Each structure stands twice: as structure tokens, then as C-alpha cells.
Amino acid sequence: MSVSLYQENDTFLHRLNPVAKIAAFSCFILASTLYLDVAVPFAMLVLSWLIGWSLAHISPLALLRRLSPILAAAVGLTIFNTLFYGGPRGDPILALGPIYIWREGLEVGSSIGLRILCVASYSILYVWTTDPGRLVASLIQQARMPYRLAYAILAAYRFVPILQRELANIQAAQQVRAVHLRGHGGLFRRIVSYSIPLLVSGIRQAERLAIAMDARGFGTLPERTYYVRTPLRLADYAFSIASIVACGLLLLALGELGLLHGFLIGVAERVAGAQ
Amino acid sequence: MTAEYGIRVNALRFRYMDSPTPVLNSVDMEIRPGETVLLLGRSGCGKSTLALCLDGLIPHEIPGDFDGEVWIGPYMTLHTSPDRLRQVVGIVFQDPEAQLVMPRVDEEVAFGLENLAFPATAMPARIGNALALVGLSEKAKAWVETLSGGQKQRLALAAVLAMQPSVLILDEPTANLDPSATLAFYRTMEHLRHSTKATTLLIEHRIDATLPLVDRVVVMGEDGRVITAGSPREIYAASDAALQREGVWVPSSCRLAAALRSIGWPLEGCPLTIAEMEQVIRSSLVLHAGAGASLPIGTAADTSHQALSGHPDEAISVEGVSFAYPDGTVALRDVHLHVPRGSFFALVGANGSGKTTLAKILTGLLPARNGKISILGQEVTSRNRSQISRWVGYVFQNPEHQFVAERVSDELAYSLDSQLEAMERQRRIEKLLAQFGLSDERGSNPFSLSQGQKRRLSIATMVAMEQPILILDEPTFGQDYRSAQEVMSVIRSLQQAGTTIVCITHDMQLVADYAQEVAVIEQGQVTFQGSPRALFRQPELLERAGLDLPPLAVLGARLGLEGLYTVEDWLLWASAYAPIVDKAHYCRTQGW
Structure with a gap:
């Protein structure tokens, strides 16, 4: 269930303003995607584990376990991009019959794979430590999102488990009609036979929820008040600023160590070198 | 305010x-x-x-x-x-x-x-x-x-x-x-x-x-x-x-008062609650039988609910079955259950007690963890689990989940054996439409039917498959009096035609009125199996399982009368014991 991904606790990361947390985490994610390079996304990935461990008492291992479904996708992407690398390159480091593997290709491939992991890692850490009610409140209060939109997001969020339950019901009900044993059509027909009742029930549930929200006065006034307050505290400013500074310092340090192969810089250098 | x-x-x-x-x-x-x-x-x-x-x-x-x-x-x-x-x-x-x-x-x-x-x-x-x-x-x-x-x-x-x-x-x-x-x-x-x-x-x-x-x-x-x-x-x-x-529910006490009046017991007033009914019966006894008359104590004969011990063969037998969901929730613990062939079997329990999980195991939708399940004497194994639907039909609580076609008649055709020739197929569809009172709706979209019609159609789609066992999840759920009566009479006639009925329900009056056997599930365990009468004699068990006595049984208990759970029980009791009932009139109305 989607809601259960949030794990209630009272840690620094949990207490952080949800929008401030978005700002900080986006900064790390942005840094990891700016450079087509292995070192930066790897550093950012490790940083996400450190943040989770030190600020939310989430062990890196637990975070990795959550990452495992995405790990498969990341490995797939790494292999694909390594094999089908078409950019500037030196000599192949490995030849498997007609397939060549270049160092640059391996770098680009693993960089892409690591970036996927990095984005996923921060996202999981975010959802894990962010109360959905506070998220909506701070999207409205700090990010100035129109409240109708924020609540539409929340309603969609509430809907995921409801639809999952409905789908399981429909599948079971049709299974007892032995729909799965019927020959012609197969998978396509099965999807159609699930989707019509699911659509009907989804629309009906959405209508009911909309009426229930209207009945409670949702949208009758241009401005509403908020029970859950998410004011920005000193810690929120400190964490956001520290994140930006940390990103900058990390990039600088990697650059000094010569580990930074900036995507644009690298291309420019190679173009220059080729001439 | x-x-x-x-x-x-x-x-x-x-x-x-x-x-x-x-x-x-x-x-x-x-x-x-x-x-x-x-x-x-x-x-x-x-x-x-x-x-x-x-x-x-x-x-x-x-x-x-x-x-x-x-x-x-x-x-x-x-x-x-x-x-x-x-x-x-x-x-x-x-x-x-x-x-x-x-x-x-x-x-x-x-x-x-x-x-x-x-x-x-x-x-x-x-x-x-x-x-x-x-x-x-x-x-x-x-x-x-x-x-x-x-x-x-x-x-x-x-x-x-x-x-x-x-x-x-x-x-x-x-x-x-x-x-x-x-x-x-x-x-x-x-x-x-x-x-x-x-x-x-x-x-x-x-x-x-x-x-x-x-x-x-x-x-x-x-x-x-x-x-x-x-x-x-x-x-x-x-x-x-x-x-x-008009299709509206009437309080059980009113229903009983009307029935007692119809056999000639001159009850006063209109008792709206069981407590009032108790008063009405007591005062009528005093009035008509003299102040000293004590309440006739008795238990009605067990005519309508004969014990089924005479039928040794079982439609469903469950021995020591357990089940846990992937997230670790234990839904069933060492369940034993025996459903006699041809019986009307009720499965009762609070929400979340495991009734629906058990039904899903019996229909092959979920695999049983350890233990043994036999359907009509044949053991269910992982290999033949997907074939259970040949023997067991399952009518879900929400009928809409079962619909796959855009027309009522297509919905029924879908359930029929595809080997049937066109004439025979048409004949069967017409028969089912008539049997379930849906003839006028043959061209309608199943989703546009009324609640009662949807429920009847979902039962009809299962009946069309002619399975010998039918499991129904809350068949009268959320329905008005007339729809509920229509659905129950269809179910009863199926049972009379030989189908074994397993009915999951909260409605204890339904259990009293229709069931021959009842099992109580409490937190994943079957804590009772036997006749409804035996169950109603154990109010503490019912309370622990989050269930009520049927209202008419509550009335009996208040008056110190055992074994009076349905209107028929009360009529029988009144005709046999109450000194004021016009017995000749009763015999006439009952066709004796």
C-alpha cells in the first residue's frame, strides 16, 4: 500500500519542513544529473545513505532493500547504454565477438545507472520520512500551490490503495467465472474484462469522493485555514543551505582531485581534441 | 448547536x-x-x-x-x-x-x-x-x-x-x-x-x-x-x-404481532420494539388467561430445522487449514469445517474475522497453507486448484465485480458451456431470465440495473454454470425488504433443487430463518459449528464473536422461552400452548 511507505518516527528528517526537504533533496539530485560522470552520482548516492542513517535512523541496508526493484532497472540501463554507446571513444577494453565495450561507454552506462539509483534513493528517503498530510499543507503554505491542486494530489494518493483493492476483487470475481480458462482473446481480452468494471468502479468512487468533499464545503471559499501548520524553522533553512553548500564543496573537491568529467566540458574537450 | x-x-x-x-x-x-x-x-x-x-x-x-x-x-x-x-x-x-x-x-x-x-x-x-x-x-x-x-x-x-x-x-x-x-x-x-x-x-x-x-x-x-x-x-x-x-422493512416485533394476530391471538397495540412486544404478550396473557396465568414454557418442535446428521456425505470438508497473507497477517488458524451436501450452511462472524478469506480458499482463489480441503469427496491439490470453479460457484458481495458483458443476456451466455448449440443456449438463457425475474432487462447493461437486479443477475451467472456448490457473500447486503426476500427465495429454491448453499452473512435473522448448519468464525478460528438453535443457546459465544441474537430470539429469552427463533417457531408455540389462540382458525390458515 502506498501510504504504508511512510514510516512514522520523530527524527530530524521527519521533522523537517516537507518543502525545505524537497529543495535540499532536489539539489542533490540535480548535482548528480549535471555531470555525465561516475564519481558525482556515486558520491550523491552514498550521501543519501549517510543522510538517512544519521538524520532519520534508516540503515543503508534497509534503504537498499527498498531500492532493489529499481536496482534491476538501473543495471539494465547500464548494460544497454554500455553496449550501444555511440559517442567519442578510444580503444575498446573488451571485445565479445562482434560486440565491443569501450571505457567511455562503460562510464556513460554506469553513470546513467547510478543516476537512476540516486534519484530513486532520495525519492524513497523522502516518502519514507514525509507525512503526506504535512506535505500537502506545506505545498500550499510554503510552495504556494493552489489548494485545489494540492488536494487533488492527496485524493489521488488516497485512491491508490482503494483501486488496488478493487482490482483484486474484480480479478477474483472473474476468476471464479473461469474467465482465465477461456481460450480466444487471451491476455488482451482479460485486460479488457478487468478494465471495464475497474473503470466503472473507479469513476463511481471518484464521484462519491468528490461529492463527499463538496459536502464538507471544499472549494466554497477562495481562502481556507489550515489545521496542520508547517512553518519554516531555523533547522529548515540551515538544512537547505547546508545541502547547497555541501553539493558545491563536493563538486569542487572532486574537480580538484581530477575526478570530475563534466558532461559538457568533456564533450567540448573531446571536440577540441579531435580538431 | x-x-x-x-x-x-x-x-x-x-x-x-x-x-x-x-x-x-x-x-x-x-x-x-x-x-x-x-x-x-x-x-x-x-x-x-x-x-x-x-x-x-x-x-x-x-x-x-x-x-x-x-x-x-x-x-x-x-x-x-x-x-x-x-x-x-x-x-x-x-x-x-x-x-x-x-x-x-x-x-x-x-x-x-x-x-x-x-x-x-x-x-x-x-x-x-x-x-x-x-x-x-x-x-x-x-x-x-x-x-x-x-x-x-x-x-x-x-x-x-x-x-x-x-x-x-x-x-x-x-x-x-x-x-x-x-x-x-x-x-x-x-x-x-x-x-x-x-x-x-x-x-x-x-x-x-x-x-x-x-x-x-x-x-x-x-x-x-x-x-x-x-x-x-x-x-x-x-x-x-x-x-x-412497498418493499420496506417492518420491525421484527410488528411482523410477529401481525402473524400472531392472523392466527387469532388478539394482541393489543403496535409493538415497535422487542421490549414493547414482551409487554404486549405478557399483558395479553394476563388479560385473557386470568391474572394468575403463568407463561406457558415450552420449546417448539424442531420441524423446520432438522439436524442433518443423517446425511453422511459432505460437500466441503476442511481439516486444519491455515492461511496468512504475504504481509504476515494471519487470517485463518487451524480451521475445521464440514458442510453437509445439500444443506443451507451459514458462515457468520464479525468483519475481518476471516469469513471471506475462507470462502476464497474454498473457491480456489487463494491457496490453503497446510491442512486438507476436500470438495465433494475429492481432495484439493495445487494441481487441480484452478479447476475448483467447476464445482464451486462464488457470488461476491459487490455484484458489479462479476460482470464482464455489456448486456444482461450476454452475461448469462458467457457462463454457459461454449459447446452448447445455439438453440439450447437460447433456451437456457430464457429460462434463467425468467427464473430470476430479469426477462424485461435482457437487453440492459448489467451496470444500469437496480441493486436487487444486479444481485439476482450475479447469482444467475453462477447458477448458469450449474455448479453443485454455491457460496454467497452477504446476499441481502444493503437491500430493501422486497429485494432481500426475492433473493432469498431464489436461493432457497436452488437449495431445494439440490445445490449446497454456503452463505456468508451478518444477518442473524437470516441464519434463523434459512440455515440448517452454521459456523462461527472468530479471529481466524472456527469456534462453533452446529445447528442455529444450538448456537442461539450460547449468547456469550455470539457476543464474543461480535454477533447478535436474532431479534425474535431476544424476545424469547426475555419471556423465558427457549427455542423460539423464527415467526414459524412462534406460531407453532402459540398454537400449541397459548390458551387464547383460536386453534381451529390456526389450523385453517396453515392448511391442516
Whole structure:
């Protein structure tokens, strides 16, 4: 269930303003995607584990376990991009019959794979430590999102488990009609036979929820008040600023160590070198 | 409460945008300030539409042809702004899933207050009061997802109460709840009647628990008009037979009183509750048999519910089966169950006790963990599990989940063996349509049928497959009297034709009236299997399992009479023992 991904606790990361947390985490994610390079996304990935461990008492291992479904996708992407690398390159480091593997290709491939992991890692850490009610409140209060939109997001969020339950019901009900044993059509027909009742029930549930929200006065006034307050505290400013500074310092340090192969810089250098 | 407002409805007509005929036809109604009114009528007669009109959602949010006037105190809904209306009227809907918006309990209660720009500083006090009124104070910080259905409905009520409306509308608030949760909900309502003065309109099908709470009853007919209105006593004294014809439930006590009168027992008045019925019977005995007459003690003969021990072969046998869901929740623990072939078998228990999980295992939808299951003497293994559907049919609680076709007749054709030749296929479809009273609907879309029709169609699709065992999940759930009777008579005739019926239900009167065997599931364990009569002799077991005695059995217990659980039991008892019954008349009416 989607809601259960949030794990209630009272840690620094949990207490952080949800929008401030978005700002900080986006900064790390942005840094990891700016450079087509292995070192930066790897550093950012490790940083996400450190943040989770030190600020939310989430062990890196637990975070990795959550990452495992995405790990498969990341490995797939790494292999694909390594094999089908078409950019500037030196000599192949490995030849498997007609397939060549270049160092640059391996770098680009693993960089892409690591970036996927990095984005996923921060996202999981975010959802894990962010109360959905506070998220909506701070999207409205700090990010100035129109409240109708924020609540539409929340309603969609509430809907995921409801639809999952409905789908399981429909599948079971049709299974007892032995729909799965019927020959012609197969998978396509099965999807159609699930989707019509699911659509009907989804629309009906959405209508009911909309009426229930209207009945409670949702949208009758241009401005509403908020029970859950998410004011920005000193810690929120400190964490956001520290994140930006940390990103900058990390990039600088990697650059000094010569580990930074900036995507644009690298291309420019190679173009220059080729001439 | 802010102010005491009544409700006045003048010549109200309403037609939904996408419908050719109006739902409400010139409704006139008045509810006085502070009154609690019960609105009765068949499903689909327009009760919910009327509720939406009173709430002002019609015409403000739901478009259609609106004509006439609805007044809430001094406000005419058509000309009152929605935010003003929301402060005076609140509504609780039937479905606990689809009316809660926020992730947490306290946030849910706050939602309405926030929408009306209520000052945030004053919210905690309001929320605390509202939650205390419904007995959910401890759950203030809990996740809504983790609440039971009954708690969710009380939360929905708290969320409305927090807005302190003068008018409260409850549209079948307990239709999705089990008996103990229903009881808890109405206890809350009773408590509210004393602590708030809200004018209340209540819509319910089942009325045994609600009648003591209401001042007046309004009955709507199928044409969308108010047929009759008055105090419960006036309504039921005048026309309980007519009300049953109208498809409306009548309190068990009224039903029994009418039956006893029909065999010549001159009962006085109109007993609305079991307590009143007890008084009526006692005083009638004193009046007619002399002051010294003691109550005839007796147990009715077990004629209608003979024990099935004479049939050794079993339709379903379950030995030591357990089941846990992937997330680790243990749903069933070492379950033993024996369903005699050809019986009407009831499976009862509170919500979440494991009834549906067991049914899913019996239909092969879920695999059993350890233990042994045999269907018609054949053991179920992982290899033949997918074949169980040849032997066991399963009618789900929500009929819509079962529909796969766009027409009623196609729905039935889908269930028939594809080897059948066209003529024979057509003949069978026609037969099923007639048997289930759906002949006029053959071309309709299954999703557009009424609740009762949908239920009958979902049973028909299973019957078409001609399985020897049929499992039904809450077949009378949320239905009016007439639909429920129609469904039950279809099920009974199937049983008479030889089908083994396993019926999952909360309705203990249904168990008393129809079942030959009953099993109680309590937290994943079968704690009882035997005849309904044996079960009703163990009230402490029922209470522990979150179940009630059937109302007529409660009456028997109050009078110190054992074994009187159905109207037939009482008639038999009365004809045999009560000195005042005209026995000759009874024999005539029973055709003896």
C-alpha cells in the first residue's frame, strides 16, 4: 500500500519542513544529473545513505532493500547504454565477438545507472520520512500551490490503495467465472474484462469522493485555514543551505582531485581534441 | 448547536441530467426543529437524491432539473451560498471508503473546518469534542487506513459534527457495517440525541435498531413521492402489510404481532420494539388467561430445522487449514469445517474475522497453507486448484465485480458451456431470465440495473454454470425488504433443487430463518459449528464473536422461552400452548 511507505518516527528528517526537504533533496539530485560522470552520482548516492542513517535512523541496508526493484532497472540501463554507446571513444577494453565495450561507454552506462539509483534513493528517503498530510499543507503554505491542486494530489494518493483493492476483487470475481480458462482473446481480452468494471468502479468512487468533499464545503471559499501548520524553522533553512553548500564543496573537491568529467566540458574537450 | 432549524420541502421535483425520468416527483415534507426522522423506501426510490437536495449539494454541485423549494430554517437552498449551507447542514454517506479525504483522523475532522476558514487556533478544541462525541478520542493521531469500517463511519460522523450543523443527514450510515459496529454507531447516535439538538434525517433499510431513536417516519414510494408520514406507531399500526408490499422493512416485533394476530391471538397495540412486544404478550396473557396465568414454557418442535446428521456425505470438508497473507497477517488458524451436501450452511462472524478469506480458499482463489480441503469427496491439490470453479460457484458481495458483458443476456451466455448449440443456449438463457425475474432487462447493461437486479443477475451467472456448490457473500447486503426476500427465495429454491448453499452473512435473522448448519468464525478460528438453535443457546459465544441474537430470539429469552427463533417457531408455540389462540382458525390458515 502506498501510504504504508511512510514510516512514522520523530527524527530530524521527519521533522523537517516537507518543502525545505524537497529543495535540499532536489539539489542533490540535480548535482548528480549535471555531470555525465561516475564519481558525482556515486558520491550523491552514498550521501543519501549517510543522510538517512544519521538524520532519520534508516540503515543503508534497509534503504537498499527498498531500492532493489529499481536496482534491476538501473543495471539494465547500464548494460544497454554500455553496449550501444555511440559517442567519442578510444580503444575498446573488451571485445565479445562482434560486440565491443569501450571505457567511455562503460562510464556513460554506469553513470546513467547510478543516476537512476540516486534519484530513486532520495525519492524513497523522502516518502519514507514525509507525512503526506504535512506535505500537502506545506505545498500550499510554503510552495504556494493552489489548494485545489494540492488536494487533488492527496485524493489521488488516497485512491491508490482503494483501486488496488478493487482490482483484486474484480480479478477474483472473474476468476471464479473461469474467465482465465477461456481460450480466444487471451491476455488482451482479460485486460479488457478487468478494465471495464475497474473503470466503472473507479469513476463511481471518484464521484462519491468528490461529492463527499463538496459536502464538507471544499472549494466554497477562495481562502481556507489550515489545521496542520508547517512553518519554516531555523533547522529548515540551515538544512537547505547546508545541502547547497555541501553539493558545491563536493563538486569542487572532486574537480580538484581530477575526478570530475563534466558532461559538457568533456564533450567540448573531446571536440577540441579531435580538431 | 448554532441554531435550531427545521426542514421544509415544497413540491420538490428533480431529474438528473442524464436521465429521462425525474427521480423526485413533487415531494412535500416537513421536519420540525430538533426532530429525528427516519426516511424509508425501496432502493432506487429517490431517498439518496432527496438527501442530496436537503444538503444543498443538489442543485449547487450536482446538475439537473430542479424545481420546487427546500428550506433549511430561514435558508432556501437554491438561493443560499454553499459555504453558508455547509455551516447549517451536514451529511454522512454510506460508503466509509469514499467519504474520507485526509490521511489522519484529526486532519479528517479538521478538513471541513478548514474549508469554512474556521480559525486554526480554535480547531483542536472542536476536533477533540467531536472525536469524544463518537468515542474516537484515542484515535486522534491514528491513520484513517488503520480504522475498522465502523470506526470510519463514526469518524465521518465526527467530521460533520465538528462543523456543528443544525441539520444532520445520515444516508444509510450502517449499510456496510457488521452488527456490533452498527450497534456501536447507534449507541453513538442515541448519545448525540441527548447532547446535541440537531434536526436529523436518517435513511436506513434495517430498522430494528433505529426505530427507538426516531420521532417520525416518512415513507417514499417508488414513484418518488412521499406516501405516508407519521410517528412510528401510527405508520406501523395503520399499514405494516402495505409497507411490506412497498418493499420496506417492518420491525421484527410488528411482523410477529401481525402473524400472531392472523392466527387469532388478539394482541393489543403496535409493538415497535422487542421490549414493547414482551409487554404486549405478557399483558395479553394476563388479560385473557386470568391474572394468575403463568407463561406457558415450552420449546417448539424442531420441524423446520432438522439436524442433518443423517446425511453422511459432505460437500466441503476442511481439516486444519491455515492461511496468512504475504504481509504476515494471519487470517485463518487451524480451521475445521464440514458442510453437509445439500444443506443451507451459514458462515457468520464479525468483519475481518476471516469469513471471506475462507470462502476464497474454498473457491480456489487463494491457496490453503497446510491442512486438507476436500470438495465433494475429492481432495484439493495445487494441481487441480484452478479447476475448483467447476464445482464451486462464488457470488461476491459487490455484484458489479462479476460482470464482464455489456448486456444482461450476454452475461448469462458467457457462463454457459461454449459447446452448447445455439438453440439450447437460447433456451437456457430464457429460462434463467425468467427464473430470476430479469426477462424485461435482457437487453440492459448489467451496470444500469437496480441493486436487487444486479444481485439476482450475479447469482444467475453462477447458477448458469450449474455448479453443485454455491457460496454467497452477504446476499441481502444493503437491500430493501422486497429485494432481500426475492433473493432469498431464489436461493432457497436452488437449495431445494439440490445445490449446497454456503452463505456468508451478518444477518442473524437470516441464519434463523434459512440455515440448517452454521459456523462461527472468530479471529481466524472456527469456534462453533452446529445447528442455529444450538448456537442461539450460547449468547456469550455470539457476543464474543461480535454477533447478535436474532431479534425474535431476544424476545424469547426475555419471556423465558427457549427455542423460539423464527415467526414459524412462534406460531407453532402459540398454537400449541397459548390458551387464547383460536386453534381451529390456526389450523385453517396453515392448511391442516
